[in-house]
Amino acid sequence: MRIRVVHETSYTYEQPARGLIQILRLTPRDHDGQYIRRWRIDTSVDGRLTAREDGFGNVVHWFTPDEAADTLMIRVTGEADTDDTHGVVRGAVERLPDLFYLRETDFCTTSPELHELAATAAKGAQDPLTILHRLMEAVHGAMTFEPGPATSAVPAAKALATGSGNPQDITHVFIAAARHLNIPARYVAGYRARDDGEAEVEAPHGWAEALVPDLGWVAFDAVHKISPSEQYIRLAMGLDYLGAAPIRGSRMGGGTETLDVKLRVEQGKSAVQC
Numbered sequence: 001m002r003i004r005v006v007h008e009t010s011y012t013y014e015q016p017a018r019g020l021i022q023i024l025r026l027t028p029r030d031h032d033g034q035y036i037r038r039w040r041i042d043t044s045v046d047g048r049l050t051a052r053e054d055g056f057g058n059v060v061h062w063f064t065p066d067e068a069a070d071t072l073m074i075r076v077t078g079e080a081d082t083d084d085t086h087g088v089v090r091g092a093v094e095r096l097p098d099l100f101y102l103r104e105t106d107f108c109t110t111s112p113e114l115h116e117l118a119a120t121a122a123k124g125a126q127d128p129l130t131i132l133h134r135l136m137e138a139v140h141g142a143m144t145f146e147p148g149p150a151t152s153a154v155p156a157a158k159a160l161a162t163g164s165g166n167p168q169d170i171t172h173v174f175i176a177a178a179r180h181l182n183i184p185a186r187y188v189a190g191y192r193a194r195d196d197g198e199a200e201v202e203a204p205h206g207w208a209e210a211l212v213p214d215l216g217w218v219a220f221d222a223v224h225k226i227s228p229s230e231q232y233i234r235l236a237m238g239l240d241y242l243g244a245a246p247i248r249g250s251r252m253g254g255g256t257e258t259l260d261v262k263l264r265v266e267q268g269k270s271a272v273q274c
Contacts, residue, residue, distance in 0.1 A: 001083075001230040002037075002268040003193050007076040007204070009247055010262075014255025016068035022249040025189065025236035026076050027051075027059040031092040033085040034234060039078035045069045056243065057093035058236040070254075074247065080233050087219040087227025089209060089234075098211050100239075101184035107168075107240040108176040111157035117142060118177035128183055129212050132220060135181075139174045139222040147202050149259075153241055167206040167223045168241045174208045174222045175240065184211040188219065189244040191233040191265045199266040204246050209237065231267070 007026070030036055041049065047065035054060045065072065104110070121135040144164040152166065153159075156176035159169035171187055178185035185208055192205040207221040207228055219228040228234075238244035 001081070001193075003080050003082060003191070003231070003233055004264075004266045004268060005076060005078045005080075005191055005233065006262075006264045007191075007246075008073060008262040010073040010260040011071065012258040012260075013070050013251075014257075015253060016070045017251040017254030018068045019252040020065050020069065020072065020249065021251070022063040022072075022074065022247060024061040024063060024074065024247055025054075025058050025244060026074075026246050027061065028078075028080065028190070028233055028235050029057075029059060029093060031234070032090040033083040033230070035081045037079045037081060039080075040076070042075045042077075044071065044073035044075075055095060056237055057095040058238075058244070068253075082230040082233065084230040086229075088215055089217040089219060092217070092234075098184050101186045101211070102179050102182065103239055104176070104179065105240045105242075107153065107155055107172045107242065108179065109155045109157045110176050110180050111160065114157055114160050114173065114177055115180055117160065117173075118180045121177070122181055128210075129215065129218070131181065132178065132183065132210050132212065132218070135174060135177055136220045136222045137225060139170060139177065140225040143170045143173060143222070145170065145223050149203065170222050171206045171208050172240060174220060178208070178210050185209065186237050187240045187244050188234055188237045189241070189246055190235040191263075192221075192228075193231040193265045193267045195231070197267060199264045201263045201265045203261055203263060204235070205232075206241060206244075207232075
């Protein structure tokens with residue numbers, strides 16, 4: 001499948017903001033089932049865009065405007081060819097040992113309720129793949145999806161107690177439960193083309209990857225109760241949302257900030273499709 005992305009993030013500041021720094025994890029890498037044909041980042045103001053690699057192996061750009069600005073738009077345009085690997089991730093850059101992904105974070109906290117959810121999913125199952133599929137179904141059944149900005153994400157224990165959340169919340173519940181079962185798990189940020197063919201998407205998506213013996217890292221989307229297919233573009237990964245967030249930044253001054261996100265993810269025909 002060919003997927004085309006146009007992702008615009010616009011900031012408006014009450015007063016010109018100084019010392020703006022935007023950290024962008026907005027550039028995907030090639031791996032089995034994901035081949036980037038073209039990809040670029042543009043900004044509405046002049047500045048320096050420097051490419052680096054973080055500790056997870058994500059491509060990270062640091063953007064610093066030349067002058068104070070009262071508006072800033074970051075625009076991503078790209079095109080990728082994808083194949084269905086049934087959620088199995090191969091050929092991706094791996095910089096950290098597997099056991100690193102057992103670490104608890106502030107967003108992936110546990111609770112007695114979360115322990116019970118994990119134990120119920122694992123009951124009677126011997127192999128990790130079966131446990132993880134059951135866990136994905138359990139989290140999907142326990143949580144109601146509510147669209148919302150990633151910045152409103154809450155810790156996994158609180159999200160489960162509430163019973164609803166955005167993709168980041170639901171994914172954090174899955175990750176926290178998997179780690180409680182001693183299964184390494186991590187957060188993935190990316191794009192998902194809608195099933196109905198509509199191009200407009202509210203925000204970048206989030207899902208999890210968990211380590212399965214003899215298979216490696218396998219992706220699980222508890223929001224939609226599926227293993228990610230050719231409809232997904234994988235951008236970045238981390239221990240939780242904060243480590244994989246497509247855009248994070250800081251500034252001095254500027255007063256009140258207004259954020260607007262416009263995202264189109266379109267399906268098309270790739271060169272290898274008939």
